[in-house]
Amino acid sequence: MHENANGSRRLIEEVFGAGRFELVDELVAENAIGHDPALPEPASGPEGLKQAARGYRDAFPDLTMKVEEIVAENERVALRWTARGTHRGELFGIAPTGKEATVTGITIDRWAGGKVAESWTNWDTLGLLQQLGVVPAAAKAPA
Template identity: 40%
Template sequence: MAQRTTDDVEQIARQYPEKIATEGDFDLHEELLAEDYVEHGPFGEDIRGQEADAKAMREFLNAFEGFEATVEDAVTQGDTVAMRVTLRGTHEGPFRGIEPTGNSIEVRNMVFTRVEDGKIAERWLQLDTLGLMEQLGAVEPLGE
């Protein structure tokens, strides 16, 4: 198998936010994610496997109408891509026990993606959870 370039690795990593999250292309799960894929989520739990990830992402997309994940920056070193991603959408469905608010969100997210054998093996998400909860009205904004 030919050695993958950093451009190849970045292209693979970007497909998750750009194709699966933004476009809702769940047909890519099997092609894009390793069978033993693990997502280290921003709420302290790990999601393991393609099916579990698809279920979690569908639930998230059902909560946020018009969701989009915009990759602002990406840096690749070896098999790992660090991405700064802006998340946008409108809270139209239940999310983590919070009933729909109709609020628009715009949240920063850092994603580290490890690619192995041409597939995403692992992702670490560092979401601005406080900012998200403030925008949903679940917590009072700090400093006001």
């Protein structure tokens, strides 16, 4: 597999999906910027990314993330992923619900000098809020 693609996969599956925060320093540039519409401001550098990952893992301690597809071209890597976890900590001001949620997202990483220099993520925030029961969902869960 393309080296950058493997690094991007590890950031999602091993850092966010397994809490291996020590990998961030190896994979993320000092001046990196991470864009995620769910964050109040872009994550800045390795520490910002660790903080973002910790925030999600505090809310979903059993969070797992699976990369379903990777497209790599030159210095960019695009990943389609699925995340799954149980809501056991506060998230967006929402007290723990104990509900398990499954959401999908897409991340595009730009690599420079062997590390991620910039990252753009969009994920199904609305779907998560619907699954946690704070926004109405049209469909009903099977009985």
